[in-house]
Amino acid sequence: MGRGAVEPPEYEVLWGEAVGSGQLAAAEAGYASAGPAERLLWERLSVFEGAFDRRAVEEVCGYGALVAADVGAVLERLAPLALLPVDDLFDGEDGGPRHWMPHAMRAVGARRLTARGDRWIVVLHHRRWCVKVARRAAEWWQRGRQLDARDLALRELPDLAAAMDPTTAQAEPGDETGASLEIAVSLWFLWVACGRITEGRTRLRHALALHQGPPPARALWLAAFLELESGRPEDADPLLVQAWASAVRDGDERCLGLLAHLRGAIALYQGRARAAAGEFREALEQIGDVPDFGPTREACWAALALCYSRTDPEAAQEALDQLELDGAGRRTWAGRDLFADAWADHARAELLAWDGERTRAAEHARRALREHLRLGSAVGASCAAELLAQMRLLDGRPDLAAHILGAVDLLRTSVFDTSYRPARYCTVARARSDDALRALLDDPELREAYEEGARKGLFALSRER
Secondary structure (H helix, E strand, C coil): CCCCCCCCCCEEEECCEEEEHHHHHHHHHHHHHCCHHHHHHHHHHCCCCCCEEHHHHHHHHCCCCCCHHHHHHHHHHHHHHHCEEECCCCCCCCCCCEEECCHHHHHHHHHHHHHHCCHHHHHHHHHHHHHHHHHHHHHHHHCCCHHHHHHHHHHCHHHHHHHCCHHHCCCCHHHHHHHHHHHHHHCHHHHHCCCCHHHHHHHHHHHHHHCCCCCCHHHHHHHHHHHHHCCCHHHHHHHHHHHHHHHHHHCCHHHHHHHHHHHHHHHHHCCCHHHHHHHHHHHHHHCCCCCCCCCCHHHHHHHHHHHHCCCCHHHHHHHHHHHHHHHHHHCCCCCCCHHHHHHHHHHHHHHHHHCCCHHHHHHHHHHHHHHHHHHCCHHHHHHHHHHHHHHHHHCCCHHHHHHHHHHHHHHHHHHCCCCCCCCHHHHHHHHHHHHHHHCHHHCHHHHHHHHHHHHHCHHHHCCCC
């Protein structure tokens, strides 16, 4: 019996998606019909994981036979053959047309690029471009363009994630960890303030494990911060010691200020408010008037207000007043620190509750909740929501409190693993609510309110008054 021809597979799984053989055949035909310059650009564009614009193409692909001055014209000719237009500019962004390469076209280009032996060179160009993107996002965050910084980082995250993996280059992985670590550290705000804690921790730990030589102080600072935000303050302590030694070795005085802020955050997490206040004051002395990286002065003042909000309302109000003074000077050249504002609203809610002004306290707690949700911080949103639930209980509305707590519990279980422990500062408000509701939850109506809150979610409840 003779052997028949082997049938080609109906589809291939490329980058996690099924691509049909007909699509691949059409892509091959398109590649064959392209000119030499278009083919070369097609191949180089295959390193992009997400969408790209002309400037990105010029930086990554515009070298050698494709000099940057010619890339734009070649891109225009190639677009109808191999690219799809993408409308993913965020509000207020200046930029030209953006494109995305479908998986079938990308597979054809990637195979040719590998066969040509040029893939590793293009990957290195791509990684250098990703470093610039991460730096730009970090600069925007420091200058008050925080939503733009978050949107830029999230939009480019498929490419940034690939660049944070040192093993994607042909060189030894240790040779590329410098760029990978710089990207991960530049995106500190995305991990810490915008809710991508688990992803940031995983990517940073991977790059640090492959790094040769002493790790940079700021990478160790971020690693410790992410352990804290993951609910593991005990795992942050040894990283803090290493980061301090690295900062002293490198003469990085700004990093010493970052470490003081982090020590304060750990102390506040553990319920040691007085120790936390001392660390935040030290951070304010060390980070300078205009920090170029990491938590701002407003964030330090907001944290200081949180330290005093339940024990010394006058000191807490002084910290909030100073936040506004520092922020006013900063806002002559930059926008507001939305992350600091959210925690400042939380502190104001605590102070107003102290004074018995529950309606105003609830409004500030809701404002903090909305701002944390807008940024993406599950830690901040949960803490603010539990304070709002406490206000609802004090107002005699256990049904509204049960609504909120149901949504909080759903958020926590969907974002964190079972080992996560909220900060002691946050658990105080939750404990009070739980004590008040424990006897009441036997009421079928309150149990239904709790379950309905979980179905609605915090985004919907944050808009209710």
